[in-house]
Amino acid sequence: MHNDDSTxxxxxxxxxxxxxxxxxxxxxxxxxxxxxxxxxxxxRRLKRLRDSGVIRREVAELEPRxxxxxxxxxxxxxxxxxxAADLERFRRKMLAAAEVQQCYYVTGQSDFVLIVLVSDMxxxxxxxxxxxxxxxxxxxxxxxxxxxRVKTGAGLALRDKP
Amino acid sequence: MHNDDSTxxxxxxxxxxxxxxxxxxxxxxxxxxxxxxxxxxxxRRLKRLRDSGVIRREVAELEPRxxxxxxxxxxxxxxxxxxAADLERFRRKMLAAAEVQQCYYVTGQSDFVLIVLVSDMxxxxxxxxxxxxxxxxxxxxxxxxxxxRVKTGAGLALRDKP
DNA sequence: GGTGAAAAACACGATAA
DNA sequence: TTATCGTGTTTTTCACC
Numbered sequence: 001m002h003n004d005d006s007t008x009x010x011x012x013x014x015x016x017x018x019x020x021x022x023x024x025x026x027x028x029x030x031x032x033x034x035x036x037x038x039x040x041x042x043x044r045r046l047k048r049l050r051d052s053g054v055i056r057r058e059v060a061e062l063e064p065r066x067x068x069x070x071x072x073x074x075x076x077x078x079x080x081x082x083x084a085a086d087l088e089r090f091r092r093k094m095l096a097a098a099e100v101q102q103c104y105y106v107t108g109q110s111d112f113v114l115i116v117l118v119s120d121m122x123x124x125x126x127x128x129x130x131x132x133x134x135x136x137x138x139x140x141x142x143x144x145x146x147x148x149r150v151k152t153g154a155g156l157a158l159r160d161k162p
Numbered sequence: 163m164h165n166d167d168s169t170x171x172x173x174x175x176x177x178x179x180x181x182x183x184x185x186x187x188x189x190x191x192x193x194x195x196x197x198x199x200x201x202x203x204x205x206r207r208l209k210r211l212r213d214s215g216v217i218r219r220e221v222a223e224l225e226p227r228x229x230x231x232x233x234x235x236x237x238x239x240x241x242x243x244x245x246a247a248d249l250e251r252f253r254r255k256m257l258a259a260a261e262v263q264q265c266y267y268v269t270g271q272s273d274f275v276l277i278v279l280v281s282d283m284x285x286x287x288x289x290x291x292x293x294x295x296x297x298x299x300x301x302x303x304x305x306x307x308x309x310x311r312v313k314t315g316a317g318l319a320l321r322d323k324p
Numbered sequence: 325g326g327t328g329a330a331a332a333a334c335a336c337g338a339t340a341a
Numbered sequence: 342t343t344a345t346c347g348t349g350t351t352t353t354t355c356a357c358c
Contacts, residue, residue, distance in 0.1 A: 009228070017229075020222045024186055027352065038326055043353065054228050060182045061218040061316050066171070067179075069318055074268055074275045091312050098319035102277075106236055106306035113236045113306060115264075117318060144268035144275060150253050154223045154315055156231055156279060157260035189333065200344055205334070 009054070012037060016045055017054070018158050024058045061153060069117045072146035073124055076110035077132065080139045090137065099127045110142075121145075171216070174199060178207055179216070180320050186220045223315060231279045234308035235286055238272035239294065242301045252299065261289045272304075283307075 009017075015035045019026055028042040035042075049055045064070065079090065087105070090112065094103040102115035118124045124143075132138045171179075177197045181188055190204045197204075211217045226232065241252065249267070252274065256265040264277035280286045286305075294300045 017222070017224060021224050022219075022221060024220045024222050029352080039352085040327080040354085041325065044325090047354090052228070054225055056223045056225050057184075058186045058220070058222050059184060059315070059317070060179070060186050060220050062179060062183050062318050063216055063218050064318055066214070066216050067318055067320060072266065074266055091310075094312055100313060101317060101319075102315070103313040104234065104236055104306075104308045105310040105312055106308050108304065108306040110306065112312075142270065144266075144270040144272065146266045146268050148253075148267040150256055150267055150274075151262060151265040152316060153221070153264070155221070155263060156224050156226055156229060157263075158229060191333080201334085202336090202345080203343065209335090 012041075013045055013049065013054075014158055016042060017049065020046065020055070021155055021158070064117055064149075068119045071118050071120055071124060072149060073114075073116045073118070074144040074146065075114040075116055075128075075132075075141055076144075077112040077114065077141045078109070078139045079111045080137045082111065086137055090135075093131060093135070097127070097131055099123070099131075174203075175207060175211065175216075176320050178204060179211065182208065182217070183317055183320070226279055226311075230281045233280050233282055233286060234311055235276075235278045235280070236306040236308065237276040237278055237290075237294075237303055238306075239274040239276065239303045240271070240301045241273045242299045244273065248299055252297075255293060255297070259289070259293055261285070261293075 012035060016031055019031050019034070028039050028046070031037075032039045032042045037045075046055070064072070077090075079086065091103075091105070094100050094112070094114065099116050099118050100114050101117050102113075104113045105111065106113055116124065116127060118127060128141070128143075132141050174197060178193055181193050181196070190201050190208070193199075194201045194204045199207075208217070226234070239252075241248065253265075253267070256262050256274070256276065261278050261280050262276050263279050266275045267273065268275055278286065278289060280289060290303070290305075294303050
């Protein structure tokens with residue numbers, strides 16, 4: 001499904017999403033009690049939110065360190081040409097590159113912003129060589145090595161609804 | 163819990179994590195069949211991975227659009243002073259700001275990189291005023307408005323182990 | 325929306341290899 | 342460390358109101 005239709009979200013949906021986006025291990029019963037709905041109603045809404053695409057997916061957030069990914073870099077990439085085909089080519093490359101956790105196409109002096117996770121600087125070097133330096137359409141890029149991941153994740157700021 | 167001890171991860175753990183970080187709705191049975199373990203073993207390992215902190219949390223990834231968060235900005239922030247106290251103060255402010263989805267303390271010309279999600283540019287303006295312009299320790303910041311979120315999420319590149 | 329029953333998934337202990 | 346079995350519990354799914 002990807003039913004992007006006129007999904008009106010009410011206050012209950014927001015309160016469910018607030019909890020669900022923080023912890024999918026919560027039993028529906030807990031949420032139901034907190035917001036004053038039945039368990040079935042909460043689960044019905046969760047299903048609806050999944051089917052409508054509001055909930056993209058339910059995933060586990062892993063700790064990079066113990067998995068050997070100690071280095072996070074923010075990379076600003078400037079392209080030479082920006083034709084639709086060029087952009088699409090670069091897009092695909094980023095989607096295919098496992099080291100690229102996130103990729104944004106942006107306005108401003110740079111064209112793309114990447115969040116790259118690698119095991120060490122050697123791996124980062126290999127990544128840039130393979131993905132950026134060898135690309136004749138990459139005019140330049142600047143690297144910011146992360147000293148601390150102050151805040152991470154994909155959480156959204158949900159306001160309550162009246 | 164937070165047992166960061168000598169948790170050696172083997173090939174089974176990696177294969178479990180690969181699937182679990184993509185979809186926590188998969189029944190343990192499915193994973194068990196795929197990797198050739200019993201259901202109980204998979205569940206035991208998941209518990210161990212949670213307790214040891216390799217799995218930080220299990221969350222729902224939401225779609226920003228239907229929730230009224232149509233604008234994503236990448237913000238590069240340059241601070242005036244960088245004493246421990248100054249950094250800590252800014253850190254806390256970022257953690258408290260709901261609009262800030264991600265915050266990295268980095269090397270390079272900028273000091274902090276923010277991923278900011280807001281409903282529109284007016285909200286972004288309010289955010290910068292409140293959080294950056296009013297802060298006497300913020301020397302300058304540059305904004306990159308996102309035209310496309312090419313790749314998002316908190317997924318890690320897990321290689322298989324021998 | 326709610327209720328309740330059926331089904332599925334999970335948790336845990338015991339045993340054995 | 343596994344697998345398997347058995348049991349009880351929890352959670353989800355679904356038909357029906």
